Amino acid sequence: MTALSTNRRKKAVHFLLDWAAVITLLLCFVIFTLLKGKSFMSENNMINILRAMSITTVFGIAATVTMSTDGFDMSMCTLASCSAYVFVSMYLWNGMSLGMSIVMSILVTLVMYQLTMFLILVTRIPDMLATAALMFVHQGLGQWYIGGGAVSTGMRLPNGNPPARTTLSPQFSAIGRAPLIIIITLVCVLLAYIFLEHTKYGRYMYAIGGNREAARLSGINVKGYRYLAGLITAVFIAVGGILVASRTSSAQVMNSDGYLMQSLAAVFVGRSVGGAERPNAIGTLVGALLVSTLENGLTIMAVPYYMLPAVKGGVLALALIAAYAGKKEQ
Amino acid sequence: MERITLGTSKVSIEFPGVKALSDVDFEVTTGEIRALVGANGAGKSTLMKALSGANPGYTGEIRLNGQPIEIRTPLAAKRRGIQIVYQEVDTALIPTFTVGENVMLNETIMYGKQLMNWRELYRQARAVLDRLHINVNVKTLVQNLSLAEKQMVLIARAIQSKCNFLLLDEPTAPLSDAETSELFALVRHLRETENIAIVFVSHRINEVIQICDSYTVMRNGEIVDTTPITPETTTSEIVEKMLGRSISESFPKEETIIGETVLEVENLSGADGKVDNVSLTVRSGEIIGIAGLVGAGKSELCKTLFGAYRKTGGSIKLHGKELRMRIPSHAVKNGLALVPEERRKEGVMVNENVAFNLSAASLDKHTVASFVNRGSINANARQFVSDLDIVTPGIFQVVKNLSGGNQQKVSVGKWLAADCSVYIFDEPTKGVDVGAKREVFHLINDIAKRGNAVIYASCENSEILSITDRVYVMYDGQVMAELVTKDTNEDEIMHYAVGGKHVPD
Numbered sequence: 085m086t087a088l089s090t091n092r093r094k095k096a097v098h099f100l101l102d103w104a105a106v107i108t109l110l111l112c113f114v115i116f117t118l119l120k121g122k123s124f125m126s127e128n129n130m131i132n133i134l135r136a137m138s139i140t141t142v143f144g145i146a147a148t149v150t151m152s153t154d155g156f157d158m159s160m161c162t163l164a165s166c167s168a169y170v171f172v173s174m175y176l177w178n179g180m181s182l183g184m185s186i187v188m189s190i191l192v193t194l195v196m197y198q199l200t201m202f203l204i205l206v207t208r209i210p211d212m213l214a215t216a217a218l219m220f221v222h223q224g225l226g227q228w229y230i231g232g233g234a235v236s237t238g239m240r241l242p243n244g245n246p247p248a249r250t251t252l253s254p255q256f257s258a259i260g261r262a263p264l265i266i267i268i269t270l271v272c273v274l275l276a277y278i279f280l281e282h283t284k285y286g287r288y289m290y291a292i293g294g295n296r297e298a299a300r301l302s303g304i305n306v307k308g309y310r311y312l313a314g315l316i317t318a319v320f321i322a323v324g325g326i327l328v329a330s331r332t333s334s335a336q337v338m339n340s341d342g343y344l345m346q347s348l349a350a351v352f353v354g355r356s357v358g359g360a361e362r363p364n365a366i367g368t369l370v371g372a373l374l375v376s377t378l379e380n381g382l383t384i385m386a387v388p389y390y391m392l393p394a395v396k397g398g399v400l401a402l403a404l405i406a407a408y409a410g411k412k413e414q
Numbered sequence: 415m416e417r418i419t420l421g422t423s424k425v426s427i428e429f430p431g432v433k434a435l436s437d438v439d440f441e442v443t444t445g446e447i448r449a450l451v452g453a454n455g456a457g458k459s460t461l462m463k464a465l466s467g468a469n470p471g472y473t474g475e476i477r478l479n480g481q482p483i484e485i486r487t488p489l490a491a492k493r494r495g496i497q498i499v500y501q502e503v504d505t506a507l508i509p510t511f512t513v514g515e516n517v518m519l520n521e522t523i524m525y526g527k528q529l530m531n532w533r534e535l536y537r538q539a540r541a542v543l544d545r546l547h548i549n550v551n552v553k554t555l556v557q558n559l560s561l562a563e564k565q566m567v568l569i570a571r572a573i574q575s576k577c578n579f580l581l582l583d584e585p586t587a588p589l590s591d592a593e594t595s596e597l598f599a600l601v602r603h604l605r606e607t608e609n610i611a612i613v614f615v616s617h618r619i620n621e622v623i624q625i626c627d628s629y630t631v632m633r634n635g636e637i638v639d640t641t642p643i644t645p646e647t648t649t650s651e652i653v654e655k656m657l658g659r660s661i662s663e664s665f666p667k668e669e670t671i672i673g674e675t676v677l678e679v680e681n682l683s684g685a686d687g688k689v690d691n692v693s694l695t696v697r698s699g700e701i702i703g704i705a706g707l708v709g710a711g712k713s714e715l716c717k718t719l720f721g722a723y724r725k726t727g728g729s730i731k732l733h734g735k736e737l738r739m740r741i742p743s744h745a746v747k748n749g750l751a752l753v754p755e756e757r758r759k760e761g762v763m764v765n766e767n768v769a770f771n772l773s774a775a776s777l778d779k780h781t782v783a784s785f786v787n788r789g790s791i792n793a794n795a796r797q798f799v800s801d802l803d804i805v806t807p808g809i810f811q812v813v814k815n816l817s818g819g820n821q822q823k824v825s826v827g828k829w830l831a832a833d834c835s836v837y838i839f840d841e842p843t844k845g846v847d848v849g850a851k852r853e854v855f856h857l858i859n860d861i862a863k864r865g866n867a868v869i870y871a872s873c874e875n876s877e878i879l880s881i882t883d884r885v886y887v888m889y890d891g892q893v894m895a896e897l898v899t900k901d902t903n904e905d906e907i908m909h910y911a912v913g914g915k916h917v918p919d
Contacts, residue, residue: 284526291519294508301468301506302519303489361555362510 102359104406105367108399109374116381124384135262137376138269139327143340143347144354144368145276146320151351151363152280153313154293159200159215160321161347162222164340167193167325169226172235172335175256179248182255190322196222197318204314205307227337236334252333260330268327272320277365279316289313290362346375353403374403418479418609419443420465420496420579425474427460434460435635437474442611444578447601449622449643450615452632453656453847458615459501461632462581465613466498467491492520495578497571499585501615502758503564507556514539514552516567520575542574546600562593562708569597573604580604583615589708591873592912598625617847619649631655653848667881667899668859673698675734676867677836682728685714690891691728696836696867701858703882703899704871706911711891712871713755716840719869720752721745732836746775751829755840757818761825764814768806769795771813771824776832798827802857819850826857837861838869843877855881875904875911889913 100107116124123129143161150157171189174180180188199221203214231242237251258264280286288309291299300306328340353374354367378396387395421441427434435457442448452458463469465476470486477483478494485491491498497520500506507516515522517539522530539552548566556564565585572580582601586594602625604610616622622629628642629652639655641647677696683689688711696702704712717723719730721739730737732748739745742752754760762771773780773791780790795809802823806816813824822842829837839858843851858881862868872878878885878899885897887910894910 282530282532283528284522284530285528287515287522287530290510291508294510295505298506298508301488301500303487303492303523359555361557 098359101406101409102356105353105357105370105374105403108403108406109370109377112374112377112381116377116384120381120384124381129380129384131262131266133373133376133380134266134269136380137372138265139324139331139343140347140350140375141269141369141372142272142320142324142327143343144350144372145272145365146317146324147347147351148354148363148365148368149276149280149289149313149320150317152286152289152293153310154296155204155310155313156211157200157215157317158212158344159218159222160317161324161340161342161344162219162226162338163193163196163200163318164321164325164328164343165335165338166196166222166226166229167322168329168335168339169230169235171322171326172329173230175252176235176237176247176249177241182253186326189326190319193322193325194315194318196225197314197321201311201314205310223338223341230335230337232337234334234336236336256330257333258330260327260333265327265331268323272323273365273369276320280365285309285312293362347372349400350375353400356406356408371403375400416609417444418578418611419477420611421477421480422461422464423475423477425461425464425472425476427464427469427472433635435464435472438635438637440630440637442579442613444609444611445605446628447605447612447614447626449626449629450613450632451617451619451622451629451652451656453849456632456656457635458632459583460635462498462583462613462615465491465579466496466581468498489524492524492575495576496581497573497575497577497579498581499565499568499572499583501584503561503568506568507564509557510555512553512555513543513550513559513567516556517542517552517570517574519571524575538574539570542570546570546573547596560709562589565589569600578609579611579613581613581615584617585614586616586618586621591908592707594621601625619652619848622652623647623649633658656847657849667883668863670699670701670859670862671865672700672883673865676732677869678731678734679719680729680731682715682718682725682730684718684725684727685711685723688714688891689718689723692886692888692891692893693728694886694893694896696869698835698865698867699862700884701862701868701870701882703878703885704869704888705875705878705885705907706873706888708873710873710888710911712873712888713840714891715888716752716754716838716869716871719745719838720750722752746832746834749833749835750838751775751832751834751836752838753822753825753829753840753842755844757821757825757844758814762813762821762828764821765812767810767812768799768804768816768824769809772798772809772827772831775828779831794831798831802827802830803853817850819846819853822846822850822854823857826854830861834866836867836869838871840871841873842870843872843874875907878907879904887911 143164146160147157167189170192171185174185174188175182200215200218203209204211233239240246280289288304291302291304292306292309296306325340329335332339350371351363351368353371355361355363357367357370360367375396378399379392382392382395419441422438424437424439426436438461440461450458460469464472467485467488467490475482476485483494485494514536518535536552543550543552548570550559550563550566556567559567585597589597601612605612614622614626623643626643628640630640631638631652633656674697675695676698679692679694682692692715694702704715706712714723718725721742721744737748758764763774769792772795780787780794792809799806799809804823804827805820813821816824842854846854858868858870870882882899885899885902885907886893887895887897887907889911890913897906
């Protein structure tokens, strides 16, 4: 009888912990709606939240793919800045079509990611260290390419030549606005979800992340799939960079760098969603949504902007406590 | 059924400085259960790895039905129907995957379509587990399973795929007696119904005699002998071939002077209910046994005594003084030592050298104003290497390169250096060969002789009977009986270990 009830209590606690991030998210919605009513719970504001969530989510998805193989990439957002430089400069300076600019940006990012994969897979430097070094390489290389200044309309090239285009087309700006930015983000999440959960290649990556040696002995080409994970990550990084550039209508120096920590936070919060215990696409979406909902709600509550990081960090810490506490001892 | 043979011809493997296998000719045919025995470091696991593609650097030939084949990757071996279940189950499982996914892993890799069919995967996994009478939920994450259950999952995985040759590398090491006989029933069933050969690596010679048709003995990387097992085959005969010398089977208990009570445990509960109201006492010079099946709570009791698991009730008194321990560090300060079950994970720091490991529990003695005195550490290491006969090229050798028995000695040695008064041993002979086992026993006897209190937890009842003075038999976290070793026998211990109540006198 007592055994049964403790068992039931354990199950209930487990359930609460597994869905802690989702419950926190719902609580945020309820609290903000109760306190602020229409000014929070309106169609416009919901779109605001989703739009604010988008970029974090895309970078979070990039990190999710890397982390599925137990990898880690600190340099993804500095690389995204480079993707943005390439994207905007191809469009403005070289006068390429929007589509070609996107393709070029993705290609260049893929090429630059070869260096990351070389350091990690060939020279076998631990991910964290290799990508920490690469942060500086990306920052330096990127700024060298754009000549130290931003790429935006009305500016000359570093060599003094006039740009091929002087204005951004409406389509260019549309990428960074609702609804397109939200749609692109959700498509990224959906693709990553299908790939990681429903194709065998995704399962291989999780197998590698769960136990590299077991994966190797099961006949999985560990290096091959870590490389594949890297390529996919690079594509999502480029997409993230393009969204940032389009949102700010230019490629500002280091414009994506600041997204690293909050996208990693989104992945870590999402890790436990539904008891998955590993980085997963849907969890990352939930995590990013939690971050942007908090930011939005607190702003509406007129919490001073300089206090936001502290409150945001505190709530994130609580979500993480729920995600990690109560799991097996030690 | 057409019989298939798998063999090796002049297969050799060299690791830096060691010839792990030299010119090995080995052959098995489907329909037989073959034992592969040998002391630690004889090359059994290396041969198994070569056959299963995990050791691509071999020279010589591997032959299937006499035809040379190349097995340089695990996948190549699996495609030929060669499946292996490793001794260290955690190296083969993905902890973050469900049971079903782990069972079907090979299938997914080799024949899976691009898209995962989750319903079909779980249906097939459930079918194979049902066939083997394994009662585990397919949707449980493997990280939440017990050691024995993980083993079962691995065997299910092997059987599930195309399998003509099943290599079992010490499959029974983590299993209780009941689970072992279940496994044996399964293995016999497989031989009858499928075209399969089973190669069974084990240190437990009595099991080998019980289940195998023939045995191959390895020593120093070579095959010494292959002989059928007949009703006349004896344990000592096999052990003799393994060691190349004869050895007496029993380990005589050495007499010690038993003094006053050192450790007194009253109504101890903890470890999430896996230790339930346990009371016991240990006197100086005394070795007490903790007997019971796997999962009875022996390890949990050891760890709760050591402060590694949370105590929820009861008291632990040392020399009459109650101890308040929340973490192992407190236990060490009070003179308690634990030699844990999972040696490589918990007992030694495998990537550190012998000298560092031997001083790890007593660093305070080797420091001057918190600065480490290397000379003192090295002197300490040299002393224990010679005292304990640790076979190592030198005190700066990294511990992971030592054999299992010698790693165990290092794990014990670090506590000897720390001058403790209570020594807790949790399955100290697991994965240790017969020769090294004797030495470990000798060591434990010595520790008791010096007036220390010793707690010896093991699921091997024969060991409990030969080394202890008294035995506490555990079942489901509780002590079912306290027995005096010289007045009891294996049957009586088993009676309590499976939950039997007191026999009326």
